Every structure is written in structure tokens, then in C-alpha cells.
Amino acid sequence: MSSLAYDVLVIGSGAAGLSLALRLADHARVAVLSKTALTESNTLYAQGGISAVLDEGDSIESHIQDTLVAGAGLCDPETVRLVVSHGKECIDWLVERGVPFTEVESENGGHHLHLTREGGHTHRRVVHAADATGLAVETSLEQHTRAHPGIAVFEYHNVIDLITAKKLGGREPRVLGAYVLDSQAQKVKTFRARHVVLASGGASKVYLYTSNPDIATGDGIAIAWRAGARVANMEFIQFHPTCLFHPHARSFLISEAVRGEGGRLLLADGSPFMPRFDPRGELAPRDVVARAIDHEMKRLGVDCVFLDVSHQPAEFIKSHFPTIYARCLELGIDITRQPIPVVPAAHYTCGGVLTDHGARTDIPGLYAVGEVACTGLHGANRMASNSLLECLVFAKQAAEDILQGLQDQPNPPELPEWDESQVTDSDEEVVVSHNWDEIRRFMWDYVGIVRTDKRLQRALRRVELLKQEIAEYYGNFRVTSDLLELRNLVIVAELIIRSALLRKESRGLHFTLDYPGLEERKPPGNTILVP
The missing domain is CATH 3.50.50.60 (FAD/NAD(P)-binding domain)
Structure with missing residues (x-):
């Protein structure tokens, strides 16, 4: 071809x-x-x-x-x-x-x-x-x-x-x-x-x-x-504070605008908690809100917190948030009358x-x-x-x-075609699905909203082993979309972990219990990795 x-x-x-x-x-x-x-x-x-x-x-x-x-x-x-x-x-x-x-x-x-x-x-x-x-x-x-x-x-x-x-x-x-x-x-x-x-x-x-x-x-x-x-x-991975928590919903996002229009974050007993973490309350930046929710969930041992906008008129809610209203109603949650169960989730790189x-x-x-x-x-x-x-x-x-x-740049030369003469079809696709799940779980557990050096080192050891295993698999079998995504995913995981280990402070979206304050050097630097 x-x-x-x-x-x-x-x-x-x-x-x-x-x-x-x-x-x-x-x-x-x-x-x-x-x-x-x-x-x-x-x-x-x-x-x-x-x-x-x-x-x-x-x-x-x-x-x-x-x-x-x-x-x-x-x-x-x-x-x-x-x-x-x-x-x-x-x-x-x-x-x-x-x-x-x-x-x-x-x-x-x-x-x-x-x-x-x-x-x-x-x-x-x-x-x-x-x-x-x-x-x-x-x-x-x-x-x-x-x-x-x-x-x-x-x-x-x-x-x-x-x-x-x-x-x-x-x-x-x-x-x-x-x-x-x-x-x-x-x-x-x-x-x-x-x-x-x-x-x-x-x-x-x-x-x-x-x-x-x-x-x-x-x-x-x-x-x-x-x-x-x-x-x-x-x-710096942004965790959105408010994704819908429901067994039949795949991390459906509850927009920031709900809080922008007066939505309040509550515990199960109806008590607000954001004012204890930031004077801006629900309108604090996302990292502050996500860490506050994470803290309360761990402190109380609960699966979620609640976002309540039901004090607004029903027509206001339906006209401003029709998609959210309809999706929640499908799952038995009427947001004009009930609070929405929410949890943080990875959202932006x-x-x-x-x-x-x-x-x-x-x-x-x-x-x-x-x-x-x-x-x-x-x-x-x-x-x-x-x-x-x-x-x-x-x-x-x-x-x-x-x-x-554009006009000054010549057309590139003819390129060699893809060579797959040395590979075969895989007979063990379970390796791909297993490694995919393992990466995502240890990244959530060890490289999530709150980090420590110990957790990051655990994650690094696992990602290094998986990278070798995936490279060997990639070299032996024909490519599939799942394999390509897994190959990319393990690289990205390693880049996140190595960057997090280099930053010996808590700043913005990177929060570590080992270095809870800001680093003294001024101005702070970017974490740049070179291949």
C-alpha cells in the first residue's frame, strides 16, 4: 500500500x-x-x-x-x-x-x-x-x-x-x-x-x-x-471534585457550574463542610474542593458526599442543567428535590x-x-x-x-512501509486487559489526590516491571488498538510518577504528605523530563 x-x-x-x-x-x-x-x-x-x-x-x-x-x-x-x-x-x-x-x-x-x-x-x-x-x-x-x-x-x-x-x-x-x-x-x-x-x-x-x-x-x-x-x-493531574456516584453511571460529570449557581457540598447528615477548608467555600479551586471531599470521605469512611442545588427553583435547575437533570432522573435522583451523590475523579492533565x-x-x-x-x-x-x-x-x-x-517546506520523502513480518497474532489477550487494570488501580491508590514518597516508589517499581512486560508483548504480536493504548498508558504512568517524585513540595494539584508546604526556591520551576 x-x-x-x-x-x-x-x-x-x-x-x-x-x-x-x-x-x-x-x-x-x-x-x-x-x-x-x-x-x-x-x-x-x-x-x-x-x-x-x-x-x-x-x-x-x-x-x-x-x-x-x-x-x-x-x-x-x-x-x-x-x-x-x-x-x-x-x-x-x-x-x-x-x-x-x-x-x-x-x-x-x-x-x-x-x-x-x-x-x-x-x-x-x-x-x-x-x-x-x-x-x-x-x-x-x-x-x-x-x-x-x-x-x-x-x-x-x-x-x-x-x-x-x-x-x-x-x-x-x-x-x-x-x-x-x-x-x-x-x-x-x-x-x-x-x-x-x-x-x-x-x-x-x-x-x-x-x-x-x-x-x-x-x-x-x-x-x-x-x-x-x-x-x-x-x-499536575486535576481531579474533578464532583462526578456522579452511582453503581449504574460511569463517572458522569456534575458540572462546576452547579456550584457556580449556588450548589452546596454536604455530608450525609446535611451539614456543609467546605467553609472549614476554604473561605471561598464551594467556589474554591478544584484541587482544594477535591482534597476536602477526599479528606471527609476518608475521615468518615463513606463512599461519597452530596451536592445539593435543590434550594433553587425547579425551573431554574431544569433550564440551566437539562443534561444533568435528565441523567440523574434516569437513575432515580430528582435534583430539584434531592442532593446528588458525588465523588472526585481524574479529570484533566x-x-x-x-x-x-x-x-x-x-x-x-x-x-x-x-x-x-x-x-x-x-x-x-x-x-x-x-x-x-x-x-x-x-x-x-x-x-x-x-x-x-507551509510553502517553504518540501514534501517528505517516500517512507518505508510498516513491517510486521516478524510478529504473530496474540493468543493471550488477557495480558493486555490485566495490565490495563493493574496500571489504573495502582495509579489511583498510590499516585492519586494525596501522595507520599513511599506510595510513589511502590508505583514506580510496578510501572517499571509492567513496561518491560508490555514492550516484550508489543515486540512479539501484531498491534491492536487495545495494545497501543496500553503501551501509551504505561509510558504516561511512568512520566506522572517520575515527575511527582521530583517535586519535593505540595503545590497546586500535587499534594504530598511528606512535603506539605511550598518549596523555598523562588520562583518555582517546572518539572521537565527529557527522553
Whole structure:
């Protein structure tokens, strides 16, 4: 099979990948790879919204300051200013593409976008589409992507590894393309491209409990690492404080906006507890709220706490949170009358592949946008609803950088086809499922919300053994999507553990009982790992 050639290969189909593809497609031949269906991504499940300064009483400086405070001293101020300053422009871009954001009537009889408030924000600045913002954004972008003649969509295509000139014996590390498994045809294809963009999302599936879909296995981080790119701040994993706790629900997210609209966290006896942990109460940053819930659950030996918004009018709840209301009602919970049982779950990867303001990685021709990247925006903790904004802004930045130099970059040479002459079909798939479960369980137990050096060392010993076992398995058997995800998952687990061991302090999302205070060095540094 001859290789497939494009100007730009986009790996991932969430808000970052699709908005980037659409910005490029009038001027370049673009291929978008999606591991499963095109819309299946973290974006699709994002409920809260997108933060942007749109209200007259708000300001760019206020949004910047809120982000810096949430980031606990590790944000890059220039990156924060870059992202925040382009907020309105990116919202306008989405509105032009038909995203149906929630509006309210203005005093003059017109309409304007409704803004809600979430944890860490001092103003109402979160644009949303009821409580299913990600669904609205993703489906609108999907329609435009499928309709654009300049974009080729490849669903159920899972990247195995990047191809670089260095891997082929050259001196330059430049990316030339990728080997990709067509998981429906069970064939490996070779894609050539002048530029490759990682937009493959985060890695929260490395934990036992997560709000993320099954595809969030850190693929982009792992393949960039294997290709020679640096990663940074992998110890900062955000645990969303409020995921639905129910035996028949798979970590259904209860949006931050529920607390933003007055939802209160309660113990089983109805008593509030957040004021004991932070004066901001339920509107404290997510790491504070998640640790408070974790503390109370362990102190009392209970399975969950409760989030109560039933004091709000029933129609207000149904109109603001229709998705949450409907899903909870399916499970026998009427949130207009009852509190919602909730637990924390792994939600967002603040670290990732190190990039600059043009979304460029260490490898020439390779870009990273969205959750897969570490841009400097989030620092040690992501503030609510800054993530979709980051996707949109850095997709714009990457598109501009790619188009600027596209014509100067020659087409890559013909690439060798994938060789599987030395492997066979596996007769023991149980190894994959067993190792997958083992990684996710020890990561939850030893590298979760509260850590210690002893727990981290236990996790490191296990991950080193598993990495060897998985590498041996990968070398002997034909690739499958499950095997590729497992291979990536063990890399990501090791990167998180090694990063956590290097940080001898508690900062932002990384909390360790051995070092409960902040490190003395000023300013604090990023945790950068080099392959």
C-alpha cells in the first residue's frame, strides 16, 4: 500500500484538532485522524463552558490574575496574557460557525450571551450552551469539518508512532509522518505530512476513576516522548471534585457550574463542610474542593458526599442543567428535590508535551495543541473553563505558524512501509486487559489526590516491571488498538510518577504528605523530563 500524503496531519478530533483543521483547510490539504468516531473526545463531554472576558464589569487583567492565582506560581504570565487576550475573538469565531450558546434578553430588548461563574473566577465570564457546551461546540465543528473539501477524515485510525528523519538514519529530528492502525480493517497505513499536529487530548484514563471517555489514554504524550520531545509538569493531574456516584453511571460529570449557581457540598447528615477548608467555600479551586471531599470521605469512611442545588427553583435547575437533570432522573435522583451523590475523579492533565507560543514542540514540524500540550497556561492547576479556551487559541496560533512556512517546506520523502513480518497474532489477550487494570488501580491508590514518597516508589517499581512486560508483548504480536493504548498508558504512568517524585513540595494539584508546604526556591520551576 502506498503512503497517504498531506500537508498537515492532525491527530485528534476534539475542539483543538477540528478548529485547527478548519483554520488550515482553505490553504492546505489536511487529514484528521480520530481514534474512534470523529466526535468522540473530551470536548464532547465538557459541560461547563468557555471562559472569556465579555462583560463590561470584567477585564482582561482580572481574568489573567485569576488564572495566575489558580496556577499557584507556575503559570507563564506571557502565555496567560496571550490566551486570555484572544478569548472574545475565539468565541466570535465559534458563533460564526453556528455554536448555539445560551443567550438571555438584554434590557434594550435584544439578546446577549449568558455568562456563568465557576470556581476560581472572580467574575461571571463563562460562555456556555446550557450544560452541554462541549456537545454544542463539537457537533458544530464536526459539521463544518465533514463539509469542507480540503479536509480528509479518517475515523477509527489509531496512531502507532511518529516517523522522524532521525529514526530513518538522518541527522535531523524532523517529523515526516506517522504509522497508523486502521482498526476496522486491521491494517497499518503510512501517512506522510509536512507538518504533524498532536491534538489527542489528555491521559486521565490512566486512573481507575475518571470523568473522561475511554479514549483518553495519553497517546499523544507517549508518542511525542518516544519521538524525542520533552514533557513538563506531568505530576499536575486535576481531579474533578464532583462526578456522579452511582453503581449504574460511569463517572458522569456534575458540572462546576452547579456550584457556580449556588450548589452546596454536604455530608450525609446535611451539614456543609467546605467553609472549614476554604473561605471561598464551594467556589474554591478544584484541587482544594477535591482534597476536602477526599479528606471527609476518608475521615468518615463513606463512599461519597452530596451536592445539593435543590434550594433553587425547579425551573431554574431544569433550564440551566437539562443534561444533568435528565441523567440523574434516569437513575432515580430528582435534583430539584434531592442532593446528588458525588465523588472526585481524574479529570484533566495540566502537563504534557512542552510547546512554545506557536504550539511548536522540540521536534521540527511537530505541533501540540489542547490538553496534550503543556503551554504554560495552567501552571500547577487549571482554572475552570480555561481548557476549551486554550484549545481554540493555540489552534489559531498553530494554524498561523504552519501557514506562514507551509510553502517553504518540501514534501517528505517516500517512507518505508510498516513491517510486521516478524510478529504473530496474540493468543493471550488477557495480558493486555490485566495490565490495563493493574496500571489504573495502582495509579489511583498510590499516585492519586494525596501522595507520599513511599506510595510513589511502590508505583514506580510496578510501572517499571509492567513496561518491560508490555514492550516484550508489543515486540512479539501484531498491534491492536487495545495494545497501543496500553503501551501509551504505561509510558504516561511512568512520566506522572517520575515527575511527582521530583517535586519535593505540595503545590497546586500535587499534594504530598511528606512535603506539605511550598518549596523555598523562588520562583518555582517546572518539572521537565527529557527522553
